[in-house]
Amino acid sequence: xxxxxxxxxxxxPPTPPYEVGxxxxxxxxxxxxxxxxxxxxxxxxxxxGHPDLVAPPTFPMVFTWAAGNxxxxxxxxxxxxxxxxxxxxxxxxTRPVYAGDRLVCVVMVEDIMSRAGNDFLxxxxxxxxxxxxxxxxxxxxxxxxxxx
Amino acid sequence: MRPGDQLPVxxxxxxxxxxxxxxxxxxxxxxxxxxxxVATKVGLPGVIAHGMLxxxxxxxxxxxxxxxSDAIIDYSVRFTRPVVVPDDDTGTEIAVTAxxxxxxxxxxxxxxxxxxxxxxxxxxxxxxxxx
Numbered sequence: 001x002x003x004x005x006x007x008x009x010x011x012x013p014p015t016p017p018y019e020v021g022x023x024x025x026x027x028x029x030x031x032x033x034x035x036x037x038x039x040x041x042x043x044x045x046x047x048x049g050h051p052d053l054v055a056p057p058t059f060p061m062v063f064t065w066a067a068g069n070x071x072x073x074x075x076x077x078x079x080x081x082x083x084x085x086x087x088x089x090x091x092x093x094t095r096p097v098y099a100g101d102r103l104v105c106v107v108m109v110e111d112i113m114s115r116a117g118n119d120f121l122x123x124x125x126x127x128x129x130x131x132x133x134x135x136x137x138x139x140x141x142x143x144x145x146x147x148x
Numbered sequence: 149m150r151p152g153d154q155l156p157v158x159x160x161x162x163x164x165x166x167x168x169x170x171x172x173x174x175x176x177x178x179x180x181x182x183x184x185x186v187a188t189k190v191g192l193p194g195v196i197a198h199g200m201l202x203x204x205x206x207x208x209x210x211x212x213x214x215x216x217s218d219a220i221i222d223y224s225v226r227f228t229r230p231v232v233v234p235d236d237d238t239g240t241e242i243a244v245t246a247x248x249x250x251x252x253x254x255x256x257x258x259x260x261x262x263x264x265x266x267x268x269x270x271x272x273x274x275x276x277x278x279x
Contacts, residue, residue: 024173027172027173028173028174030169030173031166031169031170031172031173031174032170032173032201032204032205032207032208033160033166033205033208034208036208036211036217037217038217038218039217048216048217048218050218054217054218056204056207056208056217057204057207057210057211057220057223058200058203058204058207058223061174061176061200062173062174062175065175065176066175082190083190085199085227085230086199086200086227087226087227088224088225088226088227088272089199089200089203089224089225089227090222090223090224090225091220091222091223091224092221092222093220093221093222096218139224145191
């Protein structure tokens with residue numbers, strides 16, 4: 001079933017702030033096998049000029065995925081989630097994510113298309129601190145594979 | 149880094165235990181990353197790694213080449229082939245290399261290649277880094 005094109009350009013309300021915790025950064029860094037001290041040791045991170053622990057570059061999926069749920073599970077959109085694979089991902093950073101950041105996501109539907117029986121949905125998520133500073137923008141493209 | 153440099157290969161092993169650990173840390177509990185029953189039912193060869201785990205491991209390689217944990221300014225990938233992770237003690241391995249495309253003002257643009265066995269698992273994989 002093709003996706004509802006009327007979702008194109010839709011912007012969702014800002015999410016409640018996600019508070020980036022030191023232990024969550026350490027847990028995530030450990031899960032990707034990284035012993036990098038800027039992800040684990042606050043004193044080492046500060047010695048490198050950071051205000052607190054640095055989050056690895058793909059850490060934000062921990063909270064941006066949930067921000068997109070309001071869209072991808074909307075029955076009106078028509079996305080069959082059992083057939084969805086992650087097609088593409090991009091991050092563009094203004095600065096790294098740090099422990100202690102309180103981050104607010106705004107999700108926008110940037111592209112919807114169908115090709116060869118597959119549906120493609122691209123979202124753009126702008127992530128700012130609760131004081132309004134842009135930290136990064138993320139783009140995710142999901143592909144719902146057609147039923148053969 | 150200088151334009152044209154081929155950066156040294158880095159390899160990362162992925163086992164089923166790694167997938168479980170990543171699922172918990174990233175809050176991604178899609179069963180195609182832990183259940184062979186569900187994975188094969190949707191047409192996959194078996195349990196596959198999270199694309200975002202692959203992206204994270206390639207990101208580690210990028211930070212290591214750049215020599216800093218906050219190196220990444222822009223980072224994008226297209227996931228082209230699933231990384232199948234067998235249910236045994238050795239799992240599978242991915243290999244990551246890069247070519248430096250350009251260098252200016254303390255930043256470098258890298259074209260990334262990630263393979264599992266003989267197959268490329270990413271396309272249009274690029275990073276802009278501080279170095």
